[in-house]
Amino acid sequence: MRVIKKINNNVAICLDGRGNELIAFGRGIGFPPMPYEIDDLSKISRTFYNISKQYLALLNEIPIDIIEFTAQLVIFAENHLPYTLNPNLVLTLADHISFAIERKNKQIHVRMPLAFDMEQTYPTEVEIGRFALKQLQQKQNITLPENEVFGIAMAIILAKLGTKNKETSPTKQSDELLGEITCIVEQQMGLQISRDSFNYARYATHMQYLLQRLGSHKPVSSGNLSIYHSLKEEFTDVSACVDKIAAYFATELGATLSDEERLYLILHVNRICTNEGS
């Protein structure tokens, strides 16, 4: 391997046998005059390919042991996620973790109101975040506050590059499904629903979780079922609209809506039409 540019005494840019650039970490690797050949790979602890130029400066700003820790964490994440990750995640996440440590030392607290939603929607990423905190405690003797879990999870989520199994990548994203369902509601009820209201956000959240429940075959069951029949009679229009939504689920997703799910949909559709429809 050809070492071509010093970043610091222990980090250097190299070229491999195919002429591809990489960053190499190793004790003293940046010390000799450049360029030189390195034959003994045991002198290198790890390497990073496909790092974008704008992140190279981080190599001199983040403590090297935090970068090494993050590199191992990213390998762990790659092995437990159904998608590939942006190769720059190592540096962006190391930067995040390094700053999280500063926050802790300066007692700066950050609120995470999305924590509950993230727990539901991205359980694996949140679990990896928890694992990261535990490892940080064990390996580096650093204890970060619990809600830093979600910052790490978010960094991972935003670094998603592409899915691993081509045949399981969805042809329709949940946003598209939500849009089409809302169109059905607008057509059925003959009105326009404003998309940027609080009520719409609540309705959209309900839809998200509904899609999740359908996917994991865990229909809601909470003893409210008896109300369904009285609501169905009282809100015939909305109920007919919900039946149309159920038909859409059946054809598009092969899923059946239980009566209890229909009950909640009646309530949500009724609310959104009353408040945000015009």
Next chain:
Amino acid sequence: MDKNQQIATAVLAAVGGKDNITFVTHCMTRLRFNLKDKSAADLETIKNIKGILGAVESGGQLQVIVGQNVDKVYTLVCKEAGIKPENAIEENLDAPKEKLTAKKVGNNILNYLSGSLTPLIPVLIAAAMFNNH
């Protein structure tokens, strides 16, 4: 020499030797290498090893498709390289592909939306459980 040992020795050489390995683990059918110098590993040479079903680069990893005997080969690779073995990853990228019908497509969308397809390994869950707050 044992068949698995032959595979292990050949794979180790073809990925550039033990000094070229940053990390190695395995899932249900594949060895997964994180290598220092990617140019020191040749995909074609690996694919031609007797007992190897294929090789692919994915997400910065070199994945060598071994088959059901992957855990035996993995243990031998670690032994020869002097590396401490890791727990297996509960993922099978080589499960037989099911034929897609309209209903399957719909279900796939729902499965995708319902969260990760990779189940969490027991260590992850145990780690979370032991973490008292």
